[in-house]
Amino acid sequence: MRQPDFRTPAVGTTSIELEARLLRLWETSPGLKGFLTSVDHKQIGIRYIVTAFIFLALGGVEALIMRLQLAGPNLTLLTPAEYDQLFSTHGMTMIFLYAAPVLSGFSNYLWPLLLGSRDMAFPRLNALSYWIYLASGLFLYAGFVTGNGPNDGWFNYVPYASRDFNPGLNEDFYSLGMVFLGISTTVGAANFIVTAFRTRAPGMSINRLPIMVWGTLTASVANVIVVPAVSLAFFMLWMDRQFGTQFFDPAGGGQPLLWQHLFWIFGHPWVYAIVLPAMGMVSDGLPVFCRRPLVGYSLVALSTVATMILGFGVWVHHMFATGLPGLGLSFFSGASIVIVLPSAVAVFAWIATIRLGRPVITTAFLFFSSMILLFVIGGVSGFMTASVPVDWQLTDTYFVVAHLHYVLIGINVFPVVGATYFWFPKMTGRMLNEQLGRWNFWTMFLGFNLAFLPMHLTGLLGMPRRVYTYNDYGGWHALNLITSIGAFVFAIGVLLLFVNVLRSLRNGAVAGKNPWDAPTLEWSVSSPPPPYNFAVIPTLASRHPLWEDRLGNEGIVSNMDRGMLLDEGKETIATTALDAAPDMVLEMPEDSFAPVLLTLGLAVLFVGLLLKVWLAVGLGAAIAALALLAWFWPRSELRERTPAHG
Amino acid sequence: MKSSPLDYLNNAAGPRAQSILPLTWFTLGISIVVCVIIAILLWFAVRRARQQDRLVEMRSIPVERGGNGIRWISIGLIISAVPLAATLVWTMLTLAAIAGPPAHPGLILDVTARQWWWEVQYNGLQPTDVFATANEIHIPVGVPVLVRLHGGDVIHSFWVPKLSGKTDVIPGQTNLSWMQADSPGRYLGQCSEFCGFQHAHMQFDVVAEPQADFDKWQALQREPAPPPVSPEQTRGLALVEYRCGLCHRVRGTAAGAISAPDLTHLMSRRSLAAGTLLNNSGNLVGWIQNPQNIKPGSQMPNQYLSAQQLSDALAYLESLK
Numbered sequence: 001m002r003q004p005d006f007r008t009p010a011v012g013t014t015s016i017e018l019e020a021r022l023l024r025l026w027e028t029s030p031g032l033k034g035f036l037t038s039v040d041h042k043q044i045g046i047r048y049i050v051t052a053f054i055f056l057a058l059g060g061v062e063a064l065i066m067r068l069q070l071a072g073p074n075l076t077l078l079t080p081a082e083y084d085q086l087f088s089t090h091g092m093t094m095i096f097l098y099a100a101p102v103l104s105g106f107s108n109y110l111w112p113l114l115l116g117s118r119d120m121a122f123p124r125l126n127a128l129s130y131w132i133y134l135a136s137g138l139f140l141y142a143g144f145v146t147g148n149g150p151n152d153g154w155f156n157y158v159p160y161a162s163r164d165f166n167p168g169l170n171e172d173f174y175s176l177g178m179v180f181l182g183i184s185t186t187v188g189a190a191n192f193i194v195t196a197f198r199t200r201a202p203g204m205s206i207n208r209l210p211i212m213v214w215g216t217l218t219a220s221v222a223n224v225i226v227v228p229a230v231s232l233a234f235f236m237l238w239m240d241r242q243f244g245t246q247f248f249d250p251a252g253g254g255q256p257l258l259w260q261h262l263f264w265i266f267g268h269p270w271v272y273a274i275v276l277p278a279m280g281m282v283s284d285g286l287p288v289f290c291r292r293p294l295v296g297y298s299l300v301a302l303s304t305v306a307t308m309i310l311g312f313g314v315w316v317h318h319m320f321a322t323g324l325p326g327l328g329l330s331f332f333s334g335a336s337i338v339i340v341l342p343s344a345v346a347v348f349a350w351i352a353t354i355r356l357g358r359p360v361i362t363t364a365f366l367f368f369s370s371m372i373l374l375f376v377i378g379g380v381s382g383f384m385t386a387s388v389p390v391d392w393q394l395t396d397t398y399f400v401v402a403h404l405h406y407v408l409i410g411i412n413v414f415p416v417v418g419a420t421y422f423w424f425p426k427m428t429g430r431m432l433n434e435q436l437g438r439w440n441f442w443t444m445f446l447g448f449n450l451a452f453l454p455m456h457l458t459g460l461l462g463m464p465r466r467v468y469t470y471n472d473y474g475g476w477h478a479l480n481l482i483t484s485i486g487a488f489v490f491a492i493g494v495l496l497l498f499v500n501v502l503r504s505l506r507n508g509a510v511a512g513k514n515p516w517d518a519p520t521l522e523w524s525v526s527s528p529p530p531p532y533n534f535a536v537i538p539t540l541a542s543r544h545p546l547w548e549d550r551l552g553n554e555g556i557v558s559n560m561d562r563g564m565l566l567d568e569g570k571e572t573i574a575t576t577a578l579d580a581a582p583d584m585v586l587e588m589p590e591d592s593f594a595p596v597l598l599t600l601g602l603a604v605l606f607v608g609l610l611l612k613v614w615l616a617v618g619l620g621a622a623i624a625a626l627a628l629l630a631w632f633w634p635r636s637e638l639r640e641r642t643p644a645h646g
Numbered sequence: 647m648k649s650s651p652l653d654y655l656n657n658a659a660g661p662r663a664q665s666i667l668p669l670t671w672f673t674l675g676i677s678i679v680v681c682v683i684i685a686i687l688l689w690f691a692v693r694r695a696r697q698q699d700r701l702v703e704m705r706s707i708p709v710e711r712g713g714n715g716i717r718w719i720s721i722g723l724i725i726s727a728v729p730l731a732a733t734l735v736w737t738m739l740t741l742a743a744i745a746g747p748p749a750h751p752g753l754i755l756d757v758t759a760r761q762w763w764w765e766v767q768y769n770g771l772q773p774t775d776v777f778a779t780a781n782e783i784h785i786p787v788g789v790p791v792l793v794r795l796h797g798g799d800v801i802h803s804f805w806v807p808k809l810s811g812k813t814d815v816i817p818g819q820t821n822l823s824w825m826q827a828d829s830p831g832r833y834l835g836q837c838s839e840f841c842g843f844q845h846a847h848m849q850f851d852v853v854a855e856p857q858a859d860f861d862k863w864q865a866l867q868r869e870p871a872p873p874p875v876s877p878e879q880t881r882g883l884a885l886v887e888y889r890c891g892l893c894h895r896v897r898g899t900a901a902g903a904i905s906a907p908d909l910t911h912l913m914s915r916r917s918l919a920a921g922t923l924l925n926n927s928g929n930l931v932g933w934i935q936n937p938q939n940i941k942p943g944s945q946m947p948n949q950y951l952s953a954q955q956l957s958d959a960l961a962y963l964e965s966l967k
Contacts, residue, residue: 080843080943153840159817160800160842165761224712250818256801257816291707321803321812321839323821326745330738337734341723348722349715351687355714359695360704369692376684380677383730387737389744390673392811393654396803396838411663460674462652462807463837467846475651517704550709 001170001206009564009573009585018567025570026531028591036156037591040531044130045109046427051134052102053498054411058141060491062086067484073472083468084151085170089144091154092174096181097137099274099412104129104188106419107216111192112527113522114210116201118572119588121194124595124631125187131599132184136177139606143173150174153466155267155318156237158248158259163241172610175238180222180606182231188343189220196220197577201521203540203558204580207301210520210543211294214301215280218308219273223483230266233259242612251495257322264315272311275407278415279346279375282368285415285422286350288518289365290357293544293551303342306403310339314562320391329388336386342546343379347372362516363437367418370445374410378403381456398464399459405452417444417497424501425515429485429527430508436500451486454479508629519544524560536563537573540580569637587638598627651834654807659833659854660826662744662810669733669740672762672837676729727758747824753790759795759802759815759837761945762844763907763920770866777867777897780907781850787830795821803839806852812838827854827961832916843943849921863914870898871910871966882962885955896966906945912966919944 012018028038038044041336066086069078078086108126112119120126143149148169152161196209196217209217237259239245246252248259287294294300316324316332350372359365381403385391394400417440424432458479463470470476514523523546525533538560542548545558564573566585574584605620607613649656655671658664715716765779785791795804797817804823805812813823827833837848855863874880883899890909891901897910915925922941923929934956937946952958 080846084843085835103791157801157840165800165842250797254818256797256818288704293705293710293711294712296719297717299716322814322816323819326741329745330741333737333741334734337730337737340730341726344723344726345719348719351684351691352713352715352718354688354691354695355718356715358707360693360707361692361695365695369688373681373685373688377681380680383733384670384673384677387669387673387733389737389740389811390670391665392813393663393670393807395812396805396840460653460655461650462654462836463650464652464836464845466840468843468911469846473652476650515704517709544700547709 009566009571009582011563012536012565013562015062018565019530020084021567022532022535023530025567028531034591036596037127037593039119039589039591041108041112041120041123041126042427042529042531044126045105045107047130048101048105048108048133050104050105050138051130052098055093055097055137056102057419057498058495059090059098060494062090062093064487064491065383066090067487070470070480071341071539072481073477074469076469078468079093079395080468081151084466085144085149087466088153088156090149092140094408095154095270096178097133097140097273099408100185100270101133101355102416103134103216103219103274103277103412106281106423107192107212108261108418110214110423110522111195111216112199112533113426113525114213114520115195115199116204116423116521117195117199117539118533118537118566118570119199120191120486121199121586122191124589124592125191127592128595128598129184129188129191131596132180132187132602135369135599135603136181136184139180139603140173140177143170143177149175155263156234156259158240158256159250161237161259162248169610171241172212172238175234176606177611178234179231179238180602181229182234183602185223185227186231189223192216192220193224193623198574198583199572199586200575200580201534201538201540202563202573202575202580202582204575206578207298208540208578209282210280211297211300211304212277212280214304215277215283218304219276222269222308222311226266226269229262230270233262233266236262237597238609256394257319260319260322261315264318265312265383268315268318268380268616269308269568271407272308274550275411276307278419280304281415281419281422282350282371283346284520285364285418286368287353287357287517288422289362289368290353290359291381291518292353292357293547294349295352296345297543299345300349303345306342307339310335310342314339317386317391320388321395333386333388337383340379340383340386343375347376362421363432363434363441364418364421364516366438366441366445367414367421370441371410371414371418374406374448376415377453378406378410381406389538394459395519396464397459398455398465401465402452402455402459405455409448409452414444420497420501422516423522424504425508425511426522426527426529428505429511430504431511431515432500432504436503440493440500441493442493442497443496444490446469447489447491447493451483451490454482454486458483495601514546518548519547521545521560534560534563536561539563559623592631594627594631598624598631601625601627651837652807655738656831657808659808659831660810660828662676662825663806663808665740665744666811672736673733676733680726680729686739699855710849747792747822748790748826750790751792753785753791754794755783756794756796757783757793757804757815758798759804759841759848760798761800761842762837762848762910762941764835764848765798765852765904765907766850768867775868777910778895778904778908779867779911779915781917781920782853783835783850784853784855784860784863785825785827786857787827787854789857790824790826793823793825796822800841801839802837802841802848804835805838806833806835808833809852816840825852827852830854830856834921836921844941847920847941849917851916851921866914867911869911871896873898874965876961878958878961879965880962882958882960885951885959887960889949889951909963909966911964914967919946927960930963931956934959 028034078490150171236247246254248254313335317336511527541556541558572586574586601620601623608616647934658667757766795815802815803812809825833852835850874883893903893906895908913917918925
């Protein structure tokens with residue numbers, strides 16, 4: 001035990017003076033300086049969400065242009081080169097720059113509020129993860145707008161991605177951009193893991209975590225394990241392209257299939273990483289509108305983890321046609337079929353929650369509950385591709401395009417939009433318009449199904465994926481036209497969301513602390529929450545602190561009014577990993593230029609690598625080193641102290 | 647709605663695709679039934695909900711636990727497990743039946759996939775029996791055919807929906823596929839792994855015909871190109887040797903390169919440019935002069951021949967029956 005800083009935090013109740021004192025300690029300074037230096041998880045979270053929605057809009061526009069090209073057979077709106085860049089950039093944007101970051105945004109914003117903490121465990125790392133996400137997104141899009149966007153799909157198979165067949169800068173932008181983005185994902189995931197285990201309010205034992213925290217935690221553990229595989233793969237590809245290494249070149253003893261293994265051992269767990277947190281949003285949000293706790297909390301939490309564990313053993317189902325031996329295929333086929341079961345747990349838990357509750361229809365409820373059906377449709381089509389012989393026919397046809405859009409739009413976009421309706425009041429203090437919300441929902445829901453339900457049939461009738469044009473074989477034209485129309489209707493729905501957000505920011509009804517009468521901690525603070533989140537650290541006694549009076553558990557009382565003050569500096573409490581017993585006072589860092597400076601240095605470095613300007617590489621490395629030096633410069637006020645227990 | 651030649655849902659023409667067909671329908675049927683059941687459950691659950699058009703006073707609705715929710719989950723899981731187990735078993739049985747190549751294939755072909763066409767090589771006992779053609783595979787009916795797949799440049803995928811599922815063609819390894827057609831006909835094949843600009847236009851035909859017809863076809867294909875019989879054709883041959891021979895081969899002439907489709911019996915094939923155009927005089931002229939307009943990014947450069955040269959070349963090429 002470290003004796004010198006031994007200290008017992010004072011306990012008290014909230015007061016005006018306390019709040020003023022905390023505000024001075026926690027507030028980000030105004031203006032540009034504050035913007036560049038802030039480590040406030042709420043600001044970072046909102047930036048993440050806004051940036052991700054901008055990328056969603058960009059990816060959506062790319063999709064619409066493609067749907068114009070495919071609206072009829074043999075159209076010539078796009079050249080093959082343009083089409084290839086569009087579909088690759090669309091995939092890259094939606095999967096890497098929208099789907100994962102938007103969830104990171106919600107988790108960043110919500111976690112400390114859900115967990116009863118004043119910030120994430122590593123606030124500066126949090127800022128770094130956002131800045132690198134932004135910088136790598138701009139880097140990747142710099143390629144696209146200069147005509148050097150990725151052109152080999154998001155999956156980027158070699159040898160087509162190698163220099164012999166793809167001599168432009170396209171694949172260099174993509175490779176380096178993905179390595180760059182991988183830094184953001186990795187540090188973000190590490191931050192989530194430590195935050196989930198160490199900075200929960202006292203009493204929030206591991207069996208009281210909201211399911212969204214389970215989802216993001218599970219996804220983060222997966223990311224830490226699998227992102228290195230893809231970063232390595234892209235780095236090896238760049239080495240192959242620029243320095244003549246031969247990792248993937250069969251002429252030099254390399255293996256094209258090595259790329260596919262490295263990519264999919266990342267890629268499939270990644271799919272779960274971008275749906276599990278969103279499923280968590282549904283598990284946490286849906287019960288509020290059903291006026292009852294989630295059915296089968298423990299089963300749902302365990303099924304989240306089980307999905308991920310099984311998810312590590314299914315990547316070869318992307319490679320059933322690559323000529324691997326039958327025994328190996330059988331194993332991955334079996335795992336891919338079995339993974340249906342943990343998903344089924346969540347589906348039946350949600351339906352039972354609605355059935356056994358008193359559901360109230362709001363826009364958020366519509367998005368959450370309709371997601372259940374979309375999830376099932378995306379799930380069963382996935383189950384079909386799990387059967388190897390069936391997959392030999394289905395794979396690389398539009399059936400798979402339909403499947404993956406039901407998964408990504410159904411299980412990511414719908415919950416995220418629902419979550420926007422649900423948590424927007426918390427983030428802004430204003431409600432989104434429910435009337436417009438209904439239009440928003442029905443346009444999106446009908447447009448989406450109009451676009452993608454017939455697409456299953458397009459695939460079953462044999463239309464291959466990733467073709468820039470097609471002949472009108474039996475019914476293809478009509479089906480594609482319907483899909484194009486549906487895509488535009490869906491886009492109008494998404495536009496209505498943006499309209500609603502912009503209008504409600506100024507004119508929305510004032511929300512108050514807890515407009516939905518929801519049970520979890522974030523609804524116990526004002527909307528929007530103060531920079532320090534909680535004036536006193538709450539103490540948890542159950543999973544539903546704000547419903548305790550009504551759930552009738554005698555003697556179980558969480559305490560949100562009296563708790564540790566921790567007002568002597570920028571402090572929050574660290575607790576033990578499982579039981580959340582108080583363990584340590586955490587000294588939190590001030591706002592800092594180091595993260596944005598480090599990002600700038602890395603950006604210069606990556607641009608230098610791209611153009612092979614070694615001077616820029618050196619300069620970028622020097623800036624990054626300086627930023628790290630400033631970051632890690634020892635400061636006595638950040639020394640951690642252990643509190644007395646109790 | 648006329649059936650698509652790539653449709654794999656409605657019928658199959660050989661044992662390999664036929665054994666997949668019922669499994670596809672089985673899994674599709676289960677999938678549809680599951681979606682319908684879930685939709686009904688969801689509908690009955692949501693039906694009781696109260697509409698809240700204005701901002702809800704949610705606080706007025708009581709909150710309570712109740713009901714045996716766990717039973718929903720356990721019953722749901724048990725019911726789900728049954729079709730899953732059935733699918734798993736059926737999948738393994740089908741896989742065992744059709745994955746491996748046939749022990750005694752009646753014909754062994756070497757297919758090389760290139761950007762963006764298919765080279766098909768027929769083997770024989772004599773070196774003179776070996777010949778190559780492009781984008782059109784002839785097979786005898788009722789005979790299992792082993793296809794050895796060689797990667798010529800990037801990854802492609804060999805797929806004849808009516809006869810056989812996909813097998814990727816990967817540089818550096820030789821993958822095996824097999825197929826058998828039970829009735830004569832022309833079955834469309836399509837590259838099904840993204841391979842660059844003209845992935846869309848990378849098709850081939852599989853022509854299944856009775857053994858006697860196949861033998862006749864094979865005998866003809868083994869012949870070198872017929873000699874020119876008119877002055878036009880003679881000039882055309884010279885032009886073809888000089889211009890086309892840098893990439894193409896016409897057996898029996900000085901045009902001997904193999905980086906593009908073999909033209910020895912060009913006119914016996916249904917299509918040009920891997921299914922892009924029907925093979926007729928007009929399309930052939932268009933393709934020779936301006937392939938970059940018809941198939942942008944193709945390896946075939948525009949030719950800019952004079953009218954005289956074009957008609958000579960056409961006269962010769964059309965003699966390659």
